Amino acid sequence: MNKDSAIRVIKNALQERRKALSEYEAKQVLAAYGIPVTRECLVENRADVEKAAQEIGYPLVMKGCSSEIAHKTEKGLIRVDIRNSSEALKAYDEIEAGLNVYSGAVLIQEMISGRRELVMGLTRDDQFGPCVMFGLGGIFTEILKDISFRRAPVEKRDAMEMMREIKGHNILDAFRGMETANEESLADILIQLGKIGLEVDHVQEIDLNPVIISGKKPIVVDALIILK
């Protein structure tokens, strides 16, 4: 783990007086704490799209990547299941156009398949300081609010309890041909989120949504980090 590289990314954003990290930057911070994230690269020129796509490998997801946009779906800046270079170039053009007034680039990332989506995150409570969240992800996060919290530091036991506490905890079990989710890896992510909260004061809030269970392994597919 390399905490320094996480700090560098954040310092850089703060120097630019930004209130948030881009998805690409956020994932660098997460990766520095050993949290599994999607393989991806950031493309600023149309000419680099095909090479980047080859490197990551089809099928792909492409997203507008800007620290100025907290919630991308609402802005129509996500294209999924891109299967070849002509689709990739088309997606690039559309996203580039969609980004228009925002500063940003296009993120090309591996497409993670998995039907189970979770949310994890970090908030700072006025009274108790950094608190870590676990819950059902994707579009259900806000509808069901099936979530649990623990104050950092999150111990292994806390992490295991958080997962079992939500009503939909069965989603982690073997179910309809899906494997049992790796609870150890999930617990690690929760523990590391708590660590970020305790070690990096400039991080105000984190959303990892969704975290997709691919096979049995959780991978952070989208991430938002708000700075203070």
Added chain:
Amino acid sequence: MLRTGLSANSFDNPQLSILYNVNGPLQLAGNKEQQVETMDKNNCDTIMTEYERIFHPQKLAIVGVSAEEGTGFGSGMFNALKAMGFEGEIFPVNPKGGKFSGTDIYRQVEDIPVKLDFAVICVTAKAVPDVLEACRKKGAAGAEILSAGFSELGTAEGVELEKKIRQIAAKGIRVVGPNCFGIYCPRSGLTLLPGPDLSRRSGPVAFLSQSGGMAIDFAHKGKWMGIGFSKVVSFGNGADLRETELLRYLARDPETRIITMYIEGIKDGDSFFREIKAASYRKPVIVCKGGLSHAGQRMVVSHTASMGGSRVIWQSVLQQVNAIQVQDLEELVEASLAFALLPEKVFKAISVVGGGGALGVTACDAAEAFGIEIPPLSADLQTRIGNLLPKPGSSSLNPIDVANPFVPPQILKEILHTTAQDNRIDLQIIISLLYHYKTMARILGKPVKEVAPYRELAEAIRDVVKATGKPIVVVLANPKRGVDDLDIVEMLALARREFIDRGLPVFDELHEAIRAIGHVNSYYGRRKAGNE
């Protein structure tokens, strides 16, 4: 080595040892225990001695007792302490001097001829700092400031006065309040304002309350519900002693086996978290948190922050430290009762004996919500119980419906005794239908309290608990509480006392009893899991 609260109290609690062969203390894992015990031993002993002088003072000053008028806080407290039979020596103080109830009033604290242990301060806010300083110089270990007019006003003057109190406290006198009802300690006879008639029976429950009203209400409720207190502290504004320091003390207090609290706001989340975690590890901590509305949340961007409002975070934090969260005073009292009178264990399966009110369905629904089973009894036991029950209309399945409210205590005793033979049953609930005896009393032309066999019932139940080692919880159902039925209300109050005197917990409603048992299960279940 300090005594742990657990080992000390399992044996010290007379109500528990009446009924059960209390097993040895729950073993605490060595390393965790050491983490909890970080306080330097000598330092800790000194602090415990200071607290001892606060809760059990021998020399007590009441500053603000007036000779002329007998209605002020100071005079009220003087009278209340006398009525409670406070054994220590009381020194009333008032600049005008004179006598109060035959006791000389000192003109100033400085004139008191002895070293003080504790002081009750009820003078106007402006005069408080000087009086407090005088009490400190007289050697008082602590003082309770009942006076209002401090930070709760929100004025600069009030805030400044409270700051002064804090500064004096830091020089070596612990302060409870200001703007509070003080300390109630049955063993010493210290009492809350206005509490001349609180119980002198000590017990295992401590209550810390930011609200004075809540403190006096719980103290009164405890008296008739059979909850004995070790200490009740209404700390009001909490200028010096408040939730965190008092938690730390009570966690180590051998008189306290159960800590209960009402809190609105806390001063320091970090140290509160540390202390409540350490306390919950040793003994149950039951928390009623006031002021959990959604209002006043700051602007946030992420989903995580928008869903992590103070209500959710409080819930999570209490869960994290294995504290028991309750929603109101009723639930707090009921949970305290269960923790005080039930053995320290998880009750997975229970039996219910009673009748009426769609008993079977409601009991099972309530139990299921708390993960408690009401399993059908074995066929053999069902037959044996069936033979004891009146016919028709009864059921021996579990819940056991006795169908007839006049089943004599001796038969109920046999039923309970037989039910306990089922190895799966950890605890029994009996829903008493004593209120029906009014019908019989009418026929016999006698008062219901002479007809209803509550004493026999209490004795029968106590005998079964002793013989089987399995606790029995009593539900004193009474749908008749109007002015026409004050005789039933009276009879049930007498009945309750008989049950309580025999160490049997009594609830008004079945679902309340089951919810309280659910809290006990949750606490001991998680503590066990944590130790493994």
